[in-house]
Amino acid sequence: MRLTSLADYAVVVMAAAARRPAGARLSAGLLAEETGVPLPTAQKVMGRLAGAGLLESARGSGGGFRLARPAGGISLADIIEAVEGPIAMTNCITGSVHDCALEGSCRVKPHLNAANDAVRGALQGVSLATLAEAK
Amino acid sequence: MRLTSLADYAVVVMAAAARRPAGARLSAGLLAEETGVPLPTAQKVMGRLAGAGLLESARGSGGGFRLARPAGGISLADIIEAVEGPIAMTNCITGSVHDCALEGSCRVKPHLNAANDAVRGALQGVSLATLAEAK
DNA sequence: TGCCAATCGGAACGATTTGGTCCGATTAAC
């Protein structure tokens, strides 16, 4: 029930990017220096964010990253899912992997499903615009 | 943002225990067989649950486990915390470990704190009595 | 037009945590 350091850094980096003027190109080095996140780690995090469609990336000299959507349209859940994968408290919720020995006879799954939705909802209710506010 | 397998098993075991008549002594072997959880793993899980005060344990022949409180007074958050430790999305929320390089200049911490409370609230709102229901 | 510098993308390594197993300590029953 704890998010990984990568996801933590992702939130910090995204908030820093959202505080910048919209549309400006931001290099990983710049954001790393501004946030204090180690550069190689920032690179990896931003790469995943770009792969998930939250950032637009441009290669080569003068390249960099840019928010793919307005900050108000990006939720905390989006950022976490981009780095950690789907928000699913248990493996059986996603439905992809069926290696749970209890499959079928598990009586708590529907309840956990509801709890999972509640958690996800709480995270979707927080927008990046809010995270970028001064305090 | 996913709970560990141990915590997952803990929920299943606790729900099975809650479905039994209150006050009865339940051995780890019995609950393991009933739930399908491997016995050694069930032992470890129940040990942690007992250490956290959610189960009362009795050693020796005829011993076993028993719910320390009525099922209605045990929340999903309690079970998860018993196995995984405090529910804190980031390390900096607990306040115990201060190895975050951003300490002090981190501008997103207060927002994450609020999000953490929301998640925790969602988990505290689910009681073990609900989890033990048929469906 | 060719070269250079800057930046992103993916692959590999080491470390930490997690999950599973086993054996010893303790207690009640006979």
Added chain:
DNA sequence: GTTAATCGGACCAAATCGTTCCGATTGGCA
């Protein structure tokens, strides 16, 4: 007093996570 049953803690293998490094790509400049 002995036996059997059960919990408690220690140990080990596996997986994931975090970090680092190097190659691919692109725009700018002479």
